[in-house]
Amino acid sequence: MSHIVITAAIIITIDIRTRAHGYIDMKQLDxxxxxxxxxxxxxxxxxGYCLLVNHGIDMQIIKAAFDAxxxxxxxxxxxxxxxxxxxxxxxxxxxxxxITHILGRVDNEELLPNHNExxxxxxxxxxxxxxxxxxxxxETVANKLENLSQKLVVKFVDMLEIxxxxxxxxxxxxxxxxxxxxxxMQYEPGRYGLAAHRDTSFMTLLCQDGNQGLSVRDxxxxxxxxxxxxxxxxxxxxxxxxxxxxxxxxxxxxxxxGGEERYAMPFFVMAETNISH
Ligand SMILES: [Fe+2]
Numbered sequence: 001m002s003h004i005v006i007t008a009a010i011i012i013t014i015d016i017r018t019r020a021h022g023y024i025d026m027k028q029l030d031x032x033x034x035x036x037x038x039x040x041x042x043x044x045x046x047x048g049y050c051l052l053v054n055h056g057i058d059m060q061i062i063k064a065a066f067d068a069x070x071x072x073x074x075x076x077x078x079x080x081x082x083x084x085x086x087x088x089x090x091x092x093x094x095x096x097x098x099i100t101h102i103l104g105r106v107d108n109e110e111l112l113p114n115h116n117e118x119x120x121x122x123x124x125x126x127x128x129x130x131x132x133x134x135x136x137x138x139e140t141v142a143n144k145l146e147n148l149s150q151k152l153v154v155k156f157v158d159m160l161e162i163x164x165x166x167x168x169x170x171x172x173x174x175x176x177x178x179x180x181x182x183x184x185m186q187y188e189p190g191r192y193g194l195a196a197h198r199d200t201s202f203m204t205l206l207c208q209d210g211n212q213g214l215s216v217r218d219x220x221x222x223x224x225x226x227x228x229x230x231x232x233x234x235x236x237x238x239x240x241x242x243x244x245x246x247x248x249x250x251x252x253x254x255x256x257x258g259g260e261e262r263y264a265m266p267f268f269v270m271a272e273t274n275i276s277h
Contacts, residue, residue, distance in 0.1 A: 026049065026050060026051045026224075026226060026227065026234075027041075027042055027046065027050045027051070028050065028051045028052075028053045028232070029042065029050045029051070029052050029053070029235065030053055030054045031052050031053070031054050031055040031056065031148065031151065031152075032054040032056070033054075034155060035155070035158070036155050036156075036158035036159035036160075037159070038155075039155055039156060039159040040159050043159075043237050043241075043249045043250060044159075044245075044248055044249060044250070046250075047216070047218040047219050047250065047252060048219075048236065048237055048249070048250030048251060048252035049216045049226075049234065049235065049236045049252045049254070050234075050235050051226075051227070051229075051232040051233065051234060051235070052148075052205070052232060052233040052234075052235050053231075053232055055148055055233055056144075056147075056148065057141075057144045057145070057148060057233070058144075059230060059231045061137075061140055061141050061144055062141060062207050062230055062231075062265075063230065064133075064137040064140070064141070065137050065138055065140070065141035065179070065207070065265060066207075066209045066230075066263050066265065067137070068131065068133070068134045068137040068138055068179070069119075069179035069180075069181065069263050069265065070181075070263065071131050071134065072119055072129055072131060072134065072179065073117060073119075073179075073181040073263075075129065075131075077094075079129070080092045080094070080117075080119075081094065083119075083127040083129065085120060085127075088125075089120040089122070089176055090120055090121065090122055090125055090126050090127060091119065091120060091126075091127045092117070092118070092119050092120075093117060093118040093119070093120065094117055095115065095116065095117040095183070096113040096114070096115055097113055098113060098114050098116075098118075099112070099113050099114070099195075100114065100194070100195045100196075100197045101197070101200060104197040104198040104199060104200050104239060105195075105196075105197055106195075106196040106197055106198065106217075106253045106255075112190055112191055112192070112195070114192060114193065114194045114195055115182070115183065115185055115191060115192065115193050115258070116180050116181060116182045116183070116193050116194060116256070117180070117181050117183075118178050118179060118180040118181070119178070119179050120176055120177070120178050120179075121138055121142065121176070121177045121179075122174075122175065122176055122177075123142075123172060123174075123175065138177065138179070141177075141207075141265070142175065142177050142267070145175070145177070145205055145207075145267040146172060146173055146175060146267075148205065148233075149173055149175070149203070149205060149267070149269045150169075150171070150173065152203065152205075152235070153166070153169050153173075153202075153269070154166075156203070156241070160244075160245060162244070162245075165244060165271070168271040168272045168273050169271060169272065170272055173269055173270075174269070174270040174271075174272065175267060175268060175269050175270065176267075176268045176270075177265065177266075177267050177268075178264075178265065178266050178267075178268070179263070179265055180194075180263065180264045180265070180266070181261070181262075181263055182194075182213060182256055182258075182259075182261065182262045182263070182264070183261055184259070184260050184261045185258035185259065186258060187257055187258040187259075188258075191258075192255055192256060192257060192258070193213065193255075193256030193257065193258055193259075193262075194255055194256040195255060196217070196253050196254070196255040197253065197254070197255065198238065198239055198242075198251040198252070198253055198254075199236060199238035199239065199251065199266075199268065200238055200239050200240070201238035201239075201240060201268040201269055201270055202237075202238055202240040202241050202244075202269050202270055202271040203235060203236065203237050203238055203241055203269050204234075204235070204236050204238055204266050204267065204268050204269070205233050205234070205235055205266070205267045205269070206233065206234040206235075206236070206264060206265070206266045206267070207230070207233055207264070207265040207266075207267070208228040208229065208230060208234070208262075208263075208264055208265075209228070209230060209262060209263040209264065209265075210228055210229065210230045211228045211259075211260055211261075211262040211263075212225055212226070212227060212228040212259070212262075213228060213256050213257075213258075213259050213260075213262040213264070214226040214228070214234065214254060214255075214256055214264070215254065215255055215256075215257065216236070216252050216253070216254045217252060217253040217254065217255075218252075219250065223255075226254075228262070236251070236252050236254060237249050237250065237251045237252070238251050238268070239251050240270065240271050240273065241271075244271070244273075
């Protein structure tokens with residue numbers, strides 16, 4: 001007599017549109033003592049994201065920049081629209097007008113505009129709002145983030161052991177600083193504060209205002225909420241770094257689903273190269 005044993009197949013569906021599955025205890029990288037091997041453990045062997053601690057940027061400087069962002073986004077819409085950027089990402093991006101760039105898109109169904117408003121600044125040629133102290137506070141945090149980025153670039157070059165990458169980073173660096181406001185938002189299918197994407201930068205340093213809202217996707221496709229601490233900076237690798245390493249470095253997908261009002265301040269660092277896909 002023979003028996004046929006049928007093993008029930010358990011199909012676990014991970015709905016990436018639902019809230020993250022867990023609160024992540026993110027790896028912390030101590031900038032004061034980090035090595036190229038530390039970066040390798042996170043960006044090659046790990047999931048491609050970490051929190052930077054002991055990064056040398058005074059929290060008062062970060063808080064002042066968030067206060068500046070709040071003052072800016074409290075301005076009348078007519079004023080903000082008067083400094084709308086013209087495709088150069090120096091100026092205002094109104095709410096619900098930006099769709100995630102196709103290069104970084106993770107899910108092609110996520111094509112609705114992102115529910116946030118932002119103002120962008122680069123090293124030169126910016127439009128500054130008429131708010132006392134605003135330019136000083138924003139330029140101060142940008143300078144600090146650039147100094148930190150220069151240290152990280154050196155460590156990434158050390159990690160990658162590809163010396164020519166160093167020549168792709170001019171001094172001063174190419175960067176874009178974005179001051180983003182996410183309004184309070186109930187989660188709805190297909191609608192995001194910021195749809196899942198990978199950054200097109202070399203790397204991104206993200207400051208948060210203390211409120212949780214960001215989630216990141218690990219190598220198994222599971223989303224995790226990221227702590228929103230103001231004194232820790234989220235570091236994610238972008239597509240430039242991934243492509244320079246032929247995919248060895250993970251550029252982690254991340255998104256903002258919705259929730260309470262929240263401010264975020266990503267600092268995008270670009271290498272001097274063209275991305276080819
Ligand atoms: Fe991003």
